[in-house]
Amino acid sequence: MQGEAAPSDGETVLKECVLRDGIEYCRTVSPDPAASDGGTAQTDYFAWARPVLDDPVGWAQQNILNLDVLLPVLYQIGAVLAAVLLGALLAPPIRRQASGLVGRLPKSIARNVNDTVPRLVRPALWALFLYLATVLFVSLGLDGTLVRIASSLALAWLLIRLVTTFLPDAVRKPLAWTIWGFAILYAFGVLDETIAWLSNIGPPYAGGRISPIFIVQAIATAAFFLFIAHWLATRLKTRVHALPRVEPSLRILMSNALQIGLFFGAALLTLAGLGIPLSGLAVLGGAIGVGLGFGMQQIVANFISGVILLTDRSIKPNDVIEVDETYGVVKSLGLRYASVITRDGKEHLIPNEMLITDKVVNWSYSNKDVRVKRRLRVEYETDLRLAVDLVCEGAANTSRVLQSPAPKCLVMEFGDEAIELEVRFWINDPENGVSNVSSEVLLNVWDRFKEHGIDIPLRHEDVLITPGSTIKVELARSSEE
Template identity: 55%
Template sequence: MTNPVTPPDVSPSVTAPAPSEGLAESELMMRAEEVTRDAWTWLQEHVLTPENLIAISVQLGVIVAALLLGRIFAPRVRKLIDRGISKLPEQVREKAEQIAPLILDHGLRPAIWIAFLWIGQTALQGLGQPYLLVRIAASLATAWLVIKLITQFLPEDMRKPVMWFAWGLAVLNAMGVLDDVLIWIDKFGVPFGDGGFINLSFVARAVFMAALFIFAAQWLSKRLKARVETLPKVEPSIRILMSNAIQIGLFIAAAVLTMTSIGIPLGGLAVFGGALGVGLGFGMQQIVANFISGVILLSDRSIKPHDVIEVDETYGEVKSLGLRYASVITRDGKEHLIPNEQLVTNKVVNWSYSDDKVRVKRRFLVEYESDLRLAAQLCIEACADQPRVLKDPAPKCLLMEFGDDAVEMEARFWIRDPQNGINNIGSEVMFGMWDKFKEHGIDLPLGQDEIRITGDSELKVRMVREKAKKDEDA
């Protein structure tokens, strides 16, 4: 009998070897080689065959030919379009000359590329030849043209994000997988309302509708505000109030239309709107107060654009009135944005509220020995010499007070353009008075102190200059 085969004697202290890092790396290398081998096999079977290489070459030739033809025909087509625009009526030609460069400079050559690519695709399809590469190139060229034209009308900070997002959609559409990707993404979302579902399609539709309605509201607001500005019998403040009301109403309408178009029930916003109103009432009291004050200012016309006002230490011309603040430009070019509440609750000096005529006063001193009547006449002549000073009412010079050292007089004259400055015209009048007083011997008082020394007074003298000189020499 043969003995059964017994297993080899294994010492209890010896354990089975664990997989080493070298084995793991070798397995990864083997898998990488296997993937590479499969890819190369697929390329050999489906791409690198003579038939496929010829088809790829033909498609690449069509693409290159379309690019060359676009470069050749673009200048010629541009000349034909410019020639056609020059033959249009004058009003139509001016508008066409403004719009044409925006479109032709960025879109003419890509449009010709697209035309030749679609012609090439149709020709290959009619001949029964593959046209996948040409279709992808035509789709990408079309996307490039559309993105280029649309982004020209967007704000500068929004162009790049919109461009990258649009290019992602264009690449997916050109590869033919856009619908599948959208269906897969739409599976993820959050339930909303009665059977609603917030997903990518909902967000994209909401963004698109909001952008569409806001753009329409902004465009219509500009047109209506321009029309309101031309109303002849309406005060400027009422025109501003109407323009702001139109703008706010249109944007509220845009928000309501956006929510309605994407299926958000407006009735469900009542509770949220009430809570939001209470929160705004406590947290935005100043803003609401300025808003209401702006409506009051625009309706009662106490302050109007181009009025000259003085608030605290601010003196200037009202450039514009808004619902939150008023813009006041001072004579030194500074533009102060004063909250409307301050204009309603504080004391405001309106130099041109009911009439644009303003009286300016300037006081001066004359020596007692001078001819006061001559000084008053010269003062009136100096006022009349200035072109900004009105002849009616005529300027006057009043004797105000007999002072201790001199006679105090005051020049009073009227101007009609306070927005051009008050102090500057006062300075010009004073300069004119100075010249006339010197010419006619009218003396102005010079401040001086009189020292009297009696017989029993003691006078002490110190040579300060000599001492200072000795200190310098030391």
């Protein structure tokens, strides 16, 4: 309700009163001194504290040392203590009963609520008993301000326990402090006044004001929509990666497109929820786009190259590739780079633009069958046909070498010092390495050459001394000697 108080010195003073829990809260509304001709009134949001600030001793004698006021306060303190004690005594057995009921639920549900339900029992009991005490005081016509404050704080604690259980650790503490702040302000009956005061400070902008309340609202709205977008993106990416008849590269492209679309939609919903006109962002977005086009050319080029790679499927996860002296298995493909793990365990992040513009050897593009070639030499005195058979036998007895096509040994060249042979064999697991299987093949060939007395010649140089030539030999003594 609203009434008008007696004027003082020709000035009209308005009083606004609100009935809450049987208690009447009033605040004064005085006209703005600057508006002498009936201008806008300025509200005194903290009129409830004026008596305490103007005359603290008189207020204490009237409201604290007065027995009519002190006894209801003691009754309320006793009710609060009784509710807290009763909740502490009943919490352990109820917690055990709740844990037993949770254990009977399906495992998928019990796993999610097993750690949550026991933490909510004690604050839930305290909030329940304090609420019942508040109802009892109101029904008896007694002052229940302290009980109502304690009930609000207990309810805030229960809400903090319930909400923060399902949120990331980085968000729990700020959200908990925010809920505590609103609960304390609400408990003391100054929440509306505080929100109104905080909403009227800050610089104005088109259609509103950048106030602390607006900033908190913007952060909460953005956090909510981004959390929903992240949750949906995670679930949908899991479903996309489980599609049986879709290529891995298309799965990555679809999952990335879903994630970008969801986050873009979350940004639009956040702006719409805050009342920010989207049409005003068109000019700003165009200017930002031009700036990003000049300053982020490489990033944009890698992004477009990533889309091309994921679309044409020239390089896929688990492919064995060789680019810029890097040989390894493609672990993952992203919109900016590809992750390639080499045989020595190093993970190379290769930009997508390099995979498009540079020469790339894909050892497993169409299939994983790869032919490996290695050269070796034998002496001219060697039984050449026997050496060829031994080389083929040594390659065929290597575990990773395929038997079909069978290994072959070719005579490549009659060199100046030895006969050049080349062994050719096939493998179907290039991701396990090529040099190691070549080493095993050459070791098997070496063992068979040793068994049959075949030598591998060393390089040597002949010095020819023609008739009639002389060799001049000089002995020189060093300076130290």
